[in-house]
Amino acid sequence: MEWKNLGEHTVYENRWLRVNLADVELPDGRHLDHYLIRQRPVALATAVNEADEALLIWRHRFITDTWGWELAAGVVEDGEDVAAAAAREMLEETGWRPGPLRHLMTLEPQNGLADAAHHVYWSRSAEHVGEPEDDFESSRREWVPLSDVPDLIAGGEVRAANAAAALMLLHHMCLG
16 A cells, blocks of 8 residues: 655755655555655754653743653754764753763654654763753753653653653663
8 A cells, every 4th residue: 555756846945844745646546746844854862860860851832832841852964973963952952961872763753744754862871061052942951750751741741752752762661
């Protein structure tokens, strides 16, 4: 039941995304026009300390007008290594430099509409080096117990799909 992209053209573009219109052939031979969003990859990072707490940011998302715990994240710049981008974002948004990063997972949060891959990294250590450069990204940066993760997600305090998936996997890995 494979859908085939027979070609696409750009209808809007800026430095963050490209909106394309694709000519899609369905398995039964019918065609449809399908809009899709092409985006740069996103890198996310957190650290888990010896107390099994994850470093998170508390931020407002104006699009949905919601607050929630998230991992530090941002786009991977052209030519930038994904793990280096994750470390950069964590430092810029939290003021903490991660120790050696490990790849946790790669997600496609909206693969029916967009191609943005979200690459999640984590570390078992971090060093506080000062106030975050991008302090406008969040109102708080805190070490949150992984044992609280299921309740935080169920209670709507972790709303971002990438953060929920990453935190649940870290909860499983670290607390077993």
